[in-house]
Amino acid sequence: MRIAEKFRELKAKNEKALIAYICAGDPSADATREYVHTLVKGGVDMVELGLPFSDPVADGPTIQAASDRSLEAGMNPDTYFELAASIKEQVPLICMTYYNLIFRRGVEKFVKDCAASGITGIIVPDLPIEETDDILKACKAHCVDMIFMVTPLTDKERMQKIFTKGSGFLYIVSRLGVTGTRADVAKSTKEVLDKVNTALPRAVGFGISNGKQATEVIAAGADAIIVGSAFVNIIASQDNVEGRLEELARELKAGCIGQ
Template identity: 60%
Template sequence: MGTELKTAVRRQTISERFSELRGRKEGALICYIMAGDPSVDSTGEFVKALATGGADIIELGFPFSDPVADGPTIQAAGQRALAGGMDVQRYFELVKSLDVRIPLVCMTYYNPVFRYGVEKFVKGAAEAGISGLIIPDIPVEEAADLKNSCEKHGLDLIFLVAPTTTDERIKKILKRGSGFLYLVSRLGVTGAREDVSSSTKDLLSRVETEMPKAVGFGISTGIQAEEVRKAGADAVIVGSAFVRIIEEGKDVNEKLEALARELKSGILKTS
């Protein structure tokens, strides 16, 4: 049995993970880091630390030079990863090498996917053991080719919904998306904030779906994670707070695990 098959069998799908958590009436913690920041080897260690700390799903960013949805922290991480030589093939090899059972999601932008070839990229991601794709700069109306490739290779295509998204577009997204729905808790780019936006509750109540609702952008503490979960989210997404720990470069594995544990504890308080 080859490495690709072993990886695909060992890792859960997103739906399997949420089904398991719902059986325990437990919310999910989704953690984001940038692949290749500051190196491929360190990324593997960081993934282990997050999984040990309680991550249920890990988003592995693939760097792009013009990340329109990312704030300064993740933009800088992408630049470090690109400077370190991260490319599509290295990304897939990294994903294959990760010894974790939980689902891994690729978050990137449409330009590198298109340049590599949509079908080729999706096929490579699936063979590497990726469970889903998040590509924030492709409108749902223009995602037919990407969606078809994802369905062909068994990947979820995850769309974002913002406070400004119309009800009509939300219906399209719910029809074409899968895995989970990424709810942007506030307008603007990614980055840790002091508070949880009041628009979060409004957005959660507007979206009626059986698909898991995951809230991201601006969450960085266990208290905020608890608040978002209480508001009705099925999952909490945290990125910049983890990436900042990596950028600081001191006791990174220990701090990543500790923050993941704090966030998961906040989520569990509402279970």
């Protein structure tokens, strides 16, 4: 399913989107497949399926640890694409990874493999907008969205370049630093949302972990929330994982629709 199609579907129901991140292969490919099913059952609208890398510079300790567990369990790009192709949930799948893995596989081949395995969006936190011509060309050829990030420090000129080149949605990093759960919603969230003037759906991530925070971010003007570390923490606990994933997903989705 394409990302734009999902946003149209949600708009017709007057709902905002819940996007979940989990690391593929943590603790195994089979477990990941089941966790995606559980998250969708709980109300998740899109899934960021992390392809682990040894030096994930945008990720905090929680997701770094998940990447380490996944790599130790044998996850690699070939296995990742096999896993993605085996996921049959009717939601957009988004690849979140780092450019080294794309470069080593070959940009054209990587994007083609994404499309062939059912992945319809790519996020690459360490790839600057100035160096995206090759991947944008491949994404256009294979109907894959290239999703870019903006932060509280992104200036107007850079934002305009991102608005022009990006598709799918705009990933708004709500605060400076790396991923991880936080006790409150950053003041910078509203400030960034107010600065962002784009037709792309605006998805806010970094720090959201409960329904109250989801409600606050949606009320500030977001079209979607992105939650990763809170789900990954549940997976790491190995305690009633599927039940707790579904429960948290339901809580967050309720926050997205004002219940």
